Structure formats: structure tokens, C-alpha cells
Amino acid sequence: MKKIFSIATYTLRQNIRNRVYYILVFFAVILIFVYFILSVLGGEESLRIILDFGLATVEFFALLLIIFSGVSLILEEIESKTIYLVLVRPIPKWYYITGRYIGLVLSSYIGMIIMYLIHCAILFYKGWSFDINYLYAVISSFMKIAIIGSLAVFFSLFSTSSASSLVFTFFLWLLGHFTSEIKFLIKKAGTPLLKILLEIFYFIIPNLQYFNWRDFLGSGISSNWFFIAFFYGVSYSLIFLILSIILFNKKEF
Amino acid sequence: MKLRTYLLLAFFLVLYLATYLYLEKNFVYPFNIVDISKPENKLPVEKYLLLDLTGIVFGVRRISSDIAWIQVLQYYGTPEEEFEKSVHNHEYEDEHHHHERCHHGPNFGGGKYYDLLKLCQRTVRLDPYFYYAYIYGSASLAWNLNRDDEGIKLLDEGIKNCPKYWQFYIYKMAIIYKKLDKYKNMVYLLEKVVKEQNCPLMVKAILANIYKKAGEYQKSLQLWSEIYKSGMSEYYFFAKEQISEIKKILYSR
16 A cells, blocks of 8 residues: 555656646636636626636646646656666556556646635635535546546557547547437437447446536536446546556566 | 456446446436427527537536627627617707717617527527526517517526526516506516516616606616616616716705
8 A cells, every 4th residue: 555655646746746737737727817807708697607617627627637647657657668667676566557547636636626726716706605516516527537537547558659548538538528419329320230339339438427517507406316426437437447457467568 | 466356347347337327317417408409499590509519519518608698798788880870869868878888878788689589599508507698688688679579488498498497487477567568567576586686787777777767766776776786797887877867856856
């Protein structure tokens, strides 16, 4: 456990020291302030505009953070051969992948927490009163990032270039929001074979709509399923993390 | 290690399957109430179709709706050239009116604005829970533009999407009374809705103008003061003008 923690801390430090990390967080914070000014355009609904744009910005920048860091996290170390420094030590390979993943996700979460705090401060300044749905939206975004992080790590081991893993991860993020449309396509599918293929596809891709709470604000949606969705996210992330470990174990150095 | 990894993978696959099945059964996508594939719900403004669909695909429906709403306000807030010419001789209606803010004159909100209904429909089809857009849009259509049927049409869409939102029924009834020239009944209902926290300032301004026209200056003054005290808005300066004007009338009595 201590070894995993050490690798996670090392990854966290590595990511936070990265210039891209600062630029992204800084840019997101600036954008949140820009929405504060732009909200004037929304008339009496200015608060809603700051709320929606802010939540989406934090999530989008966290997504960029985790994708860009995730796809190069292990690939770069393999290419530069610095990975040998870790693997020559008596550390199981799964410790390495797990530690790297935890560090990666934590670094994104730290960036997100900073952005959320600034967002909340602006909202309170505008006269917003705290709503529990905000917390649900934050937890949902955290879950999305954990899922995308595991996919990014998996694709970085699966493909040979960071560009292709970046495209795959981004593509799955996109499809994850497209699930209700895929469901619609399944209903409309003409042949049984196409229907089965679409069903399999629907099962494999992560249903990120379960974690799209920021889009459901104001809809009065019940939170009964939220706890189960949390386990859905955790199991999905862990499946891809284990698959990454299997792939990593099979890799020859 | 290998067996343990596969056992763990199997465990999380089972957990994933269980949560997947549960969520498939219990999660109801809140935007399903507006099926945009049906002709009666299609997104009404072709020009923005690509932008709107992108918002849906990326899982940012609320933001798309916010953008659509800003476009509504920009459209409705920009004076129509034709209208400007026709109202420029409105001295006979209000001798105290200052011409430098012509479009904020006694005919504020008037004009043709043929696309207003379509633009409002676009907003609420993207986010069917955007209550404010229904109310603001229908009130503008009915009281400012004298297109009662279009106002009712928008409210009917709101009633269909959110039948539990009781204020829609009151607004609809108020428009129907207006159409039937039942002034007292209409005012009674408007008095009821202006007490609500989420009542748009525009509705308050409409009622204040109705009171003024009917010679009920005290009530009008009270509403304009409320609008003025609510802070910076499109009505702020107009409310200030109205307050001093009504006070003059009351003192001169």
C-alpha cells in the first residue's frame, strides 16, 4: 500500500509541476471570470448562466487535463526508458499502474477543486444560495473524470502512439454522452444483427449521461439511482484499470 | 497473481452488469419528455440546428439552452427598424418621455418580432425545464406584441412538458382573460403571479403599466418601486422614470 502511495505521490507531483496543468487551470479560472461578465447578457437569468457555464468549464478542463496527462503518463516513461528505474525495484507491476492512475486522478481532482471553489465564490457573490444539486453535479463530474482517466491509461497501453490513444479516449467521452441517441438507434435498427451489435456497443461504452447531473439541474430528477450510478462508475473504472494491468503485465521491456 | 487479477476482473464485471441493469431500468433521462425526433418537437430554427445538435451530443443541453436564451434576449432587445420609425411620435402617449431611450419608452417590448415564438420554442425544447423562458416568452407575446395565441401556444408546451408547474396555468388563464377582455379577472391572476419569487420583472412591469393606464397609481407605484429596488436590470432606469412621474401625478392631485 505504501509503495502504491509513493508512486501516486510521485505522479501527483509530476503532474502538478507540469506547465500544461497550470495553464489549463489558470485558463479555466479566467474563463469562469469571463462568464461572470458575460452573464449580464442573460438578464434576470444571469445566475443560471454562471452556474451552467462554470460547471461545464470545470468538467471540460478537467477532461483535457486527464486526457493529456493520462495518454502520455506511461507511454512517455516507456519511450524515455525511465520506467526501468521503477521496474528494476521489487515492485509488482500492478502497483505501478494503480499508483500512476491514483496520482493522475488526484491531480485532476485538485485542479477541479480549485476551479469549483472559485466558481462557488462567484456564485455566492451573485447571491446564489447553496443547492444540494451542485454537490451532485460535482460528484458526477468527479466520477466522469475517474472513468475517462482509466480509459486514457488503458488506451495509452493499448495503442502505440499518444495521438491515437487521445483520439480513442476523446471519442469514448463523446459517445458516453450520446447513449440516449444510441438507445434510439437500437429501437430503430432494421436487422437483428445490427440491433445486437448496437446493444453490445451500448454495453461497452460508458454511459456518461448517468453522471451528467449538471445538465439535469432544475429538472427535479430523483436521486434514488445516484448511489448505484456511483458503483457503476467505480466498477467501470476498475475494469479498465485491471485491463490496463493485464496489458502492462503482458508487455515486454 | 494472474488468477487473482482475473477473479477481480470477473467480480467487477458482475458488479458492472448488475449496476448497468439496475440503471437501465430505473434511470429516466429527464430530456426524454421532449423527443426532438418527432415532428411536433423538432428544433424550430434551422439556422441554429447544427449548434443545437452539437450541444445535445456533447451533453451540454442546458448551456445550449442558455445560448439560445441569450439570442432570444438579443433579438427581442434590439429595436426593430420599422418599429422605431412608427413609435417615434409617441409624445401624445407620454409627454414626460425622454427620447434618448426611445426603445425603453411606453411601447417598450412592442413591435413585430415575428420569430420570437420560434426562438423561445428552441430554448425550451433544448431545456424543457427552463420555466423562466416559457413565462417571459408568453408574457411578451401576449401583452407586448398582442399575439395571445402564440403566448398560449408556448405555455401549452410548458404545461405538456412540466404539468406540475402550476404557474403556467395561471399565466394561461390570464392571457385567456385578456383575450376575452375580462380585465378584472386578468389583473387578479397577474397579481397572484407577481408575488412569486421567480416572476420575471417584465410581468411586474406589464402589471404596473396596466395599473397606470387604469388610473390605479398607488398600486403602479408600488410595483415600479419593487422593480427599481431589485437592482440593475433592463427596467432599472425606466422604473426610476416611472416612479418620479407617478409621484408627480399623485402630488398634483
